Amino acid sequence: MQDIVFIEGLHTKAVIGVYEWEKVIWQELVFDIEMEHDNRVPAANDDIHKTLDYEAISNAIKGFCKEHQFELIETLAERLCALLIDRFGLTTITMTLRKPGAVPSARAVGVKIRRSA
Template structure:
């Protein structure tokens, strides 16, 4: 299997357990690995035989701007399912980082992996 990776994708969304934390968008950083069979793309050199990472990033930014999440886990699941369903990825590994949320803490977050069912 082949993998497309997108590192340090900065997105804006409303995220946090306390309601006040979800009043304004904040930056979340995503590291994404998308599993896909690139054999056709390697032969054809055509974008339609692979996953257009520009469209993936645009779609993630669009959907996260429209939604609010209490937990980074729920946000992560939302992004994983979007990539699996809309882009027909074989699998996805996602790291969600919420930077600078607590004093003395660089970031908090989750790492999750999901496969096509």
């Protein structure tokens, strides 16, 4: 196993849900992302170009959520993991996707998936 680079508590909005009323509103989503990455390579020369760019990955997540509409958070998580693996050359990603407010008596509901290239 390699080192883990993570982004925790990334908030964004998406049009997502199975009910008709959900298909016309923006809802909050919260992401926790863990990406396996060998940090010895960038650390050896203090080289930012050899590490994972947190901002670029965060912007890719936010952009994807704004540009796509799904009924299921499972579908969003699968497609987004595939995009991040491809775009950023990830070997393994673990994504926790929460949809706060989906169940009134719960703080959040969601999915946690782990995918590899």
